[in-house]
Amino acid sequence: MFREVLFVDRLNRFVVLCEEGGRRFPAHLPNPGRLWEILLPGRVLLLEDRGKGDMPRVWGALLGEEVVCLHTTSAASVARKLLEEGCLEDLAGFRVVGTEIPLGNSRLDFLLKRGREKIFLEVKSCTLFFDGLAMFPDAVTVRGRKHVELLADLGGAVLFVVHVPSPFAFLPDFHTDPEFASTLYVARERVLIRAVAVRWDMRGHFQYSHILNLPWEVYEREARDQGSYLLSGYLPETRRIAVGRLGELDFPQGFYVYVGSAMRGLSGRIRRHLRKRKRNHWHIDALLPFLGDIRVFPVRSSERLECAIARELEKAARPVPHFGASDCSCESHLFFLPQPPLKSASFVEVLLRFRMGRIARMLQERK
């Protein structure tokens, strides 16, 4: 059994701050992923104690009723067991003859053999899911892309281990890492791609659940260089700023989220926002020079979603009246939050609803 504690903050890539009975302490997090949707304040983490003097280690988290294993390395042992138990139909009869196979600067998880046939198998751990859709990666992965390229050259399989049983479909996360996504899409002709869901329990044991659908036709339609984006930044001190026809506005110190869209050339629009020197064109151009810690969250989609996103954000944050909304009937396309957006469960929920929930709903309606 694990110790149930509350997540407070992520101190760095591998250490989180936890709370148990009013006491706060650090714990080791064996997962370098971003995990935004899991590491939210108040989330229950499952800890395992280690030897004296060692920091306790995060084993997983509770998402409602579901137990999620957060150990990145557990995916490989899950894959091995599923293979040995014959749960992976396409790989029936293969056995593991090598692990951690070095190839150039990369390593692939397994070398499998069936008779004279040999193939490589790479396993990825997937903890990003929402409303029935699972996606990978949750951060740009150059290493992951190289693995897929190697498998396409050498022949092999990639298995995404989804650590909860609720998702029914899997896609590469083309919002976050379009290069990984397109590499996987192209490789699908030569590489066996499978996503498998498992069900973990509170003792740290898992069971095979099912193989997920890979709806590539949704990828083909949605994963283009078009859609909307949420841009967030931090204003370190309260300022009065002239914003075009809106005149001078007072901006309190804090975090701002702006919603825009570019149905032709989304990445070009994002690069423009991040450029220091440019002529002011949009309302946001007046505010951007004063913001630090700028982050952009693309939501690639075939439809223009910016106003729908803005209306949902109204529930999560305070609108700055009329900002960025001259051409539509929204109250605003700019929102104020006192804390960082990624620490706000409602901001993260809006992001996931438009990135993933929308796709899951389309797939469900089609079923």
Ligand SMILES: [Zn+2]
């Ligand atoms: Zn609007």
